[in-house]
Amino acid sequence: MWRACPGNRKARHVVRGEAMKKVQFNTPAVPYLLLFPQLAIVAVFFLWPAAEAVRSSFYLEDPFGFGSTFVGFDNFVDTVTSTNYGRVARFTGVFTFLVTILSLGAALLLAVKADKVLRGASSYKTLLMWVYAVAPPVAGLIGILLFDQHVGPIVKFVALLGWHLQIGVDYYDTAFAMIVASVWKQIPVNFIFFLSGLQSISKSVQEAASIDCRSGFRRFWTVTFPLLAPTGFFLLIINITYAMFDTFGIIDVVLKTEPGNNPVTLVYKVYLDGFRGNDLGGSSAQSVLLMIVVFILTIIQFRLIERRVHYT
Amino acid sequence: MATITLDTVRKVYAGNVEAVKGVSIDIADGEFIVLVGPSGCGKSTLLRMVAGLEEITTGDIRIGERVVNNIDPADRDIAMVFQNYALYPHMSVYNNLAYGLKNRGMNKAEIDRRVKEAAGILEIGEYLDRKPRALSGGQRQRVAMGRAIVREPAAFLFDEPLSNLDAKLRVQMRVEIKRLQRALGTTSVYVTHDQLEAMTLADRLVVLNGGNIEQIGAPIEVYDNPASTFVASFIGSPAMNLLEVKANGGGLELVSGTGLSGANVKGRDGYTVGIRPEHMEVVDGAAAGEGITLEVTVNVLEPVGAESFIYASFEEGGPEIVVRVSSHAVHPAGEKLTLKVAPEHVHYFDAETGRRID
Numbered sequence: 001m002w003r004a005c006p007g008n009r010k011a012r013h014v015v016r017g018e019a020m021k022k023v024q025f026n027t028p029a030v031p032y033l034l035l036f037p038q039l040a041i042v043a044v045f046f047l048w049p050a051a052e053a054v055r056s057s058f059y060l061e062d063p064f065g066f067g068s069t070f071v072g073f074d075n076f077v078d079t080v081t082s083t084n085y086g087r088v089a090r091f092t093g094v095f096t097f098l099v100t101i102l103s104l105g106a107a108l109l110l111a112v113k114a115d116k117v118l119r120g121a122s123s124y125k126t127l128l129m130w131v132y133a134v135a136p137p138v139a140g141l142i143g144i145l146l147f148d149q150h151v152g153p154i155v156k157f158v159a160l161l162g163w164h165l166q167i168g169v170d171y172y173d174t175a176f177a178m179i180v181a182s183v184w185k186q187i188p189v190n191f192i193f194f195l196s197g198l199q200s201i202s203k204s205v206q207e208a209a210s211i212d213c214r215s216g217f218r219r220f221w222t223v224t225f226p227l228l229a230p231t232g233f234f235l236l237i238i239n240i241t242y243a244m245f246d247t248f249g250i251i252d253v254v255l256k257t258e259p260g261n262n263p264v265t266l267v268y269k270v271y272l273d274g275f276r277g278n279d280l281g282g283s284s285a286q287s288v289l290l291m292i293v294v295f296i297l298t299i300i301q302f303r304l305i306e307r308r309v310h311y312t
Numbered sequence: 313m314a315t316i317t318l319d320t321v322r323k324v325y326a327g328n329v330e331a332v333k334g335v336s337i338d339i340a341d342g343e344f345i346v347l348v349g350p351s352g353c354g355k356s357t358l359l360r361m362v363a364g365l366e367e368i369t370t371g372d373i374r375i376g377e378r379v380v381n382n383i384d385p386a387d388r389d390i391a392m393v394f395q396n397y398a399l400y401p402h403m404s405v406y407n408n409l410a411y412g413l414k415n416r417g418m419n420k421a422e423i424d425r426r427v428k429e430a431a432g433i434l435e436i437g438e439y440l441d442r443k444p445r446a447l448s449g450g451q452r453q454r455v456a457m458g459r460a461i462v463r464e465p466a467a468f469l470f471d472e473p474l475s476n477l478d479a480k481l482r483v484q485m486r487v488e489i490k491r492l493q494r495a496l497g498t499t500s501v502y503v504t505h506d507q508l509e510a511m512t513l514a515d516r517l518v519v520l521n522g523g524n525i526e527q528i529g530a531p532i533e534v535y536d537n538p539a540s541t542f543v544a545s546f547i548g549s550p551a552m553n554l555l556e557v558k559a560n561g562g563g564l565e566l567v568s569g570t571g572l573s574g575a576n577v578k579g580r581d582g583y584t585v586g587i588r589p590e591h592m593e594v595v596d597g598a599a600a601g602e603g604i605t606l607e608v609t610v611n612v613l614e615p616v617g618a619e620s621f622i623y624a625s626f627e628e629g630g631p632e633i634v635v636r637v638s639s640h641a642v643h644p645a646g647e648k649l650t651l652k653v654a655p656e657h658v659h660y661f662d663a664e665t666g667r668r669i670d
Contacts (some may be wrong), residue, residue, distance in 0.1 A: 204398035207365050207385075208459075212412035214386035222411070226402040 024076070050291060057284035068281075075285035085269075085286075086296045092244065092265040095179060099243035104235060105259040107190030108228075113218070114191075115198045125195065132188035143181030144253055154180075168255065168262060178254050182247045189242075190235050197231035199226070219229045237301045266290060314376035314389075314466035314499055315341050316362065321371035331357045333523040334371065348510035349520035350546070355503045358520070362501060363392050363469050375466055378540035388417075391460035392469040396476060397452045401443040405431075405455050406440040409462050430458040431494070450481045457489070461496070468493070470502040474509065480613045486512060507547050511535070512649060519543050534553075537659075541666040544586045544659065550621060552586045553633040556663065559583075570626045572604050589621065589636040591657035594643075595650050598654075604658055606651040608633065609619050610643045624649060 025031055057075050059068040079085050110128060134142070146154045147167045155165045159207050165173045201224060209223040225232075244267065251268050264272065267290065274283030316339040323332040332354040339345050347355040360366040362373055364385035372379050374562050380388050391412075399408050409427045431437040434454040444452055453473065460468055473489070474482045490513055504510050510517055511531045519526040519534065519542075527539040531547075538544035544552040557564040557572060559581050565571045572585070585604075608624035611632065622635040622643055635641070635651060643649065660669040 105572070182426065202396065204394045204396055204399060207363075208392065208394060208398040209400070209411075211385045211388075211390070211392055212459075213415040214384055215415075218415065223400060229402075258582065 022047055053284045053287050053291070055284075056280055057288045059281050061280040071281065075281045076289070079282055079285045079289065088266055088269050090212050090265060091175070091263045095175070095182075095247075095263070095265055096240055096243040098179050099182045099186065099247070100236065100239040102179070103186040103190055103239055104232070105236075106183065107187045108188070108194050108232075111191050111194035111198055112224075114195055129188045132192070134185065135249070137253050139181055139185040141253055143177060143184070143250065144256075147177045147254075148181075168258070168260075171261065171263055174254065178247070178251055178263065181250045181254065183245060185247075185250065186239060186242055190239065193231055193235055194228065197228045201227045233304065239295060240297065244293070245290075315339060315374075316467055316499060317372075317374040318358070318362070318503065319372040319374070321352070321358070321361060321373060322369045323361060323366065324369045331523055332361070335523075335525055336371075337518060337519075337525070337528065339499060339501065344493050344500045344502065344513060344515045345518060346502045346504060346510040346514035346516075347518045347520055348504055348507060348514075348546075349526075351505060352522075353520040354523040355505075355520050359469055359471055359501055359503045362467075362598065363390055364388050389437065389466040390469055391463045391465040391467075393456045393460050393473045396454040397444070397471040399452060399455055401457075403445055404441050404443060405436060405458075408444065408455055409458050412459065412463050416662060424462070426462045427458075430461045433461065434458050449477055449483065453477060453481075453485055457492070461492075468498050468500040470500065472504055475504070475506070482509075489513065507549065511547070517547075519546060521546075523620075532541070537668070538586070538670050541584055541661045544661070550589050550634045550636075552588050552659070554661075555585045555631060555633070557583050557585050566625060566626060566631070568630055570607075570630075572606065580662075580669075583668070583669070584630065584661040584663055585592055586659035586661060587633075587653050587657065589634045589658075592633075592635045592636070592651040592653050594637060594641070595652045603655045604653045606633075606653070608635075608649050608651060610645050610647045610649060612645060613641075613643050615639060622649070 052210065056068070058070060058072060060074070061068045114121070114125055114128065120274045144152075144167075146152050147165065149155060149165075149167065152165075155167075158165055165176070167174050167177045205223065205227075206219075209219050213219045213222065244265065247265065248267055248271070251265060255262055255264070270283050270286045270290065273279045273286065277283075316337075318335055318337045318339075320334045320336050321332060322330065322334050324330050335354075335358060337345070347358060349355050357366055361368050362375075364380065364383065368381050372381060374380065375388060375390065400411060403411060406427055409430060410423050413426065427440070428437070431440055434457055436451060436454050436458060439447060439451060439455075444455065447455065453476075456473065470489070474485055475486060477485060486509055489502075502510075502513060504513075514531050515536050516528060517531050518528050521542050527534055527543045527619065529537075534543060534547055538547060538552070541554055545554060555572075556567045558567060563571060564583070565646045566583070589606075595605075608626055608627070610622055610624050612623040614621045614623065616639075620637050620639050620641055621642060622637055622641075623632055625632045637643070637647075661667060662669055
């Protein structure tokens with residue numbers, strides 16, 4: 001969420017065409033003083049660790065902390081050429097794609113339906129948003145319970161259809177459980193945004209469309225959906241970052257910290273290699289690569305959102 | 313082209329709020345009908361029921377010969393112009409006009425012909441590639457009109473289309489809407505709260521109040537013979553002067569006791585007497601002739617250019633009346649005036665029901 005926020009704020013300014021309020025300070029030090037807490041947080045919790053990661057990605061660390069050797073780009077070469085890294089990267093790609101598409105699709109469907117509910121609308125919406133308040137590890141735990149080998153209702157249900165789910169044993173079954181839990185966790189956020197997006201579409205525009213177009217389905221794709229596009233694009237970026245980075249807790253709980261041969265995402269692999277494998281250099285190299293991905297995503301978001309048409 | 317018939321149409325909202333209480337109107341083919349009334353009188357609800365945007369609680373609406381109660385808005389063969397224009401913000405002006413036609417499966421050449429023609433009539437040809445947000449209010453208004461015209465519908469429905477425009481543009485567009493409607497001859501229903509707009513546009517006015525029809529008629533007919541005190545005070549600006557009077561022997565007097573000489577007593581105890589500001593004449597002393605004579609004191613003289621208005625009262629703190637005089641008349645505050653009203657210009661209303669007594 002953090003990464004995408006600046007873009008969102010920017011977007012809102014474009015939408016309303018607000019002029020920034022200008023305030024003059026008498027002493028030049030005051031604005032810096034006011035900025036200091038924010039800058040300090042960025043420096044301590046982002047810039048410093050990031051610089052540390054970049055530095056250690058060029059070193060081979062002694063696992064017992066006795067010293068480090070400068071190895072240049074060896075860590076990066078090792079990472080990129082390892083077959084396991086390719087496999088994990090591919091899984092991360094598929095995982096991210098599925099989680100993003102499924103959580104956006106389900107949330108859009110729910111939002112469109114919720115927008116049409118007239119009676120008991122607020123309690124209906126509250127129920128849908130509830131999951132938002134659940135912490136990722138708890139979501140993972142609930143997921144584990146649902147997918148439990150012996151008592152999980154989902155396992156029992158699919159067994160009726162002849163599918164014997166084996167979480168933590170079968171590669172694909174484990175991936176399936178991770179995706180379901182991650183999608184479930186992300187739907188409420190998307191739902192809230194889509195719903196507010198839908199409610200900001202002028203009612204009279206929708207009425208004009210209902211006079212111009214008989215088919216509700218066609219109306220949705222030609223009028224409602226294009227008007228939701230700015231919201232949708234913003235959510236797309238949010239969801240990609242979520243699926244890539246914020247699903248760590250869910251994955252950890254599903255794997256019960258026993259990855260074995262099971263699917264993991266790149267972020268989880270950074271943790272595994274660094275803290276379980278004690279390969280700090282290799283792990284740092286991987287996190288630097290991930291930083292580059294985030295950087296590229298942020299640039300895309302900024303550029304496209306700025307260029308994106310915003311309707312007033 | 314079609315007639316529109318409303319047959320005892322009612323609208324009851326959740327919570328038993330009755331917005332429209334059994335309204336019947338017969339609209340002739342090609343007629344320009346204006347629904348006018350204060351906010352909350354049910355005029356917009358009525359229009360939206362004709363459009364199909366609101367359910368009809370009871371009663372029937374017919375467009376042409378067809379009862380449209382359960383017909384989709386898109387199938388009613390109507391076009392609506394909304395107060396905030398309701399243009400599709402993501403479509404160019406061209407596509408805003410073409411959207412409804414495309415959805416009906418019309419061929420491209422015909423769509424193009426109609427869009428170009430409408431754009432020509434409304435002089436928006438050079439904006440066809442623009443998005444609505446790049447247009448001014450007046451241009452958006454024209455695009456909204458264009459979207460209605462291209463469909464060549466049986467009826468135009470206007471929901472306060474001019475209320476978002478500034479005063480000058482409003483007058484200009486008002487004239488244009490009238491000219492356009494005359495040229496196309498399309499049956500139109502127009503909703504407004506502005507009595508001037510209603511007077512100038514309508515073939516027939518429908519004055520609504522609290523979900524009921526107060527009066528239906530040609531604008532000048534409604535102006536000359538208001539059916540109730542509500543219509544009398546709503547149509548015309550400044551509003552008609554309404555004075556509460558009671559019978560006193562052979563004549564009438566104000567509630568405060570000031571006599572109204574020459575008033576025509578109709579055998580009741582209480583009335584409301586209505587006199588339009590332009591029907592009072594300032595005379596010297598007790599001039600002869602029939603009609604009511606009023607003795608007043610000037611409070612304020614308000615010149616507006618082409619004419620002036622005198623605000624005067626019968627006694628200190630009593631009811632105030634408005635008198636229209638020529639723009640060069642000089643009447644300082646405190647001056648005592650004698651006003652004469654011809655008998656045919658005095659309207660009588662029942663004090664209780666507010667209905668007209670002839």
